[in-house]
Amino acid sequence: MKILALHLQHVLEYAQMRGIARQELVGMMETPPQDFSGPTETVTITDFYIVIDEIDRQLQEERLGIRLGNFLNLGALGLIYQISLQATTIEEALHYLQIYINATFPAVDLRTSVTELSAEIVLTITNEQLSANRIILENLLTVIGREISLMSARELSIIKTSPFCSENYPDDWRNTENYSVSFTPTILKATLQDRSRQQLDVLIPEYLKLIESLKADMTFANRVKIASLHLAKPELPNLETVADVFHLTPRTFQRRLVNENITFRQIIDDLRKQISDLLIRHNRFSVSDIAYVLGYSEPAAFIHSFKKWFGEAPERLRQRTFT
Structure with a gap:
């Protein structure tokens, strides 16, 4: 299974900022790409987890995935801007986002369910690497939650959930058995916020x-x-x-x-x-x-x-x- 190398590029940049040598992490990979930023460059899922596990081992932080998600916001802004050129509503934008994640990060399964009371995006990874999966999924939830907020023209109540959520997590996180982000379904049909000024x-x-x-x-x-x-x-x-x-x-x-x-x-x-x-x-x-x-x-x-x-x-x- 191949993952877009750009996903790992952002992780490597965060690790370097935290004082972990990039060469050290890349040197642990079996087949590192020549250019992590290349639009078609990929890494194996094995190499992706090798890097995540090593960063986790060195930093040992409960909220590492959330910190990664916040740090990745610049890259996410670029993605969401491109999506906004194609979409007219938040529902459309989330559809394109789902296609993007499925294509570039196939280890993650993203599903959306909508009821009268809530719209929910649930993320899952079907392997036994619980610690690394926690980092990956809490990272993605952080990015998705922030981008939904940026897309909306009004204030939203966005709740993220994780089985590992504790009192040390931000106020908008809850402890449940799923990794998910939920929000009011009424915004799905709303038009995207006008971000042309940006x-x-x-x-x-x-x-x-x-x-x-x-x-x-x-x-x-x-x-x-x-x-x-x-x-x-x-x-x-x-x-x-x-x-x-x-x-x-x-x-x-x-x-x-x-x-x-x-x-x-x-x-x-x-x-x-x-x-x-x-x-x-x-x-x-x-x-x-x-x-x-x-x-x-x-x-x-x-x-x-x-x-x-x-x-x-x-x-x-x-x-x-x-x-």
């Missing part, structure tokens, strides 16, 4: 370029920047969200950064500056769009920051750049 076809490649440029120097601060870009949706995440990806308390997380003479606020400010510099060169983005992408509540607040960073207003810099 211009994800431009934004995601730019984020990925930034990630690659940061990998040359894997200080803790740069690892935090990489995690923040992966967690973007598209606005950048808060301190607590990023700290949890590293399995650190906010206080310990801030202390690690202070040891490198930087704060989380400075990191986010620096990322906003870099992203602004990239996006201002795309005429498709208005100043309001860039402010929205960066998480500013008002364009005026973004313009104020932009002037501080570059010494002039964004429209003036854009006119000077393109004339």
Whole structure:
């Protein structure tokens, strides 16, 4: 059985961010692909589980699958954007998502059931590798739950379940015998949220370029920047969200950064500056769009920051750049 190598690429990136050498993990595989990011590259299910098991052995974390799911959000945004180009309703989008998972991750069986009270997506893997399966399925549930929320134009109550759920899990998790995500069925026929302002076809490649440029120097601060870009949706995440990806308390997380003479606020400010510099060169983005992408509540607040960073207003810099 073959699995799309891109699924493992994201896992390897997370492991590297957590301090596990990529070469070590790839070296354990029997037949690693030449390019994990290739659109048609695959790995054997044996190699996939070898990597998952080794990461699990080294990190030994109860919520590893959830942390992986949050970290994979950037890749999931790219997928959901492509799906949204084909779909007009959330029901259609979930249908395409099911086709994608069945084709690229055939070890996972995804089934949807709908009643008057609930719509439920149940995930199963039929082998005996319980620990690795827990990581894989809780990872997928985290990604699917977040993407359903992003697709919807209104607030949703989304519940995820796992047989291993404990009091240490996030509030939206419950303990049942199944791995599932459930939500109100009324949204299935609802149209997808208009995400045109995000211009994800431009934004995601730019984020990925930034990630690659940061990998040359894997200080803790740069690892935090990489995690923040992966967690973007598209606005950048808060301190607590990023700290949890590293399995650190906010206080310990801030202390690690202070040891490198930087704060989380400075990191986010620096990322906003870099992203602004990239996006201002795309005429498709208005100043309001860039402010929205960066998480500013008002364009005026973004313009104020932009002037501080570059010494002039964004429209003036854009006119000077393109004339």
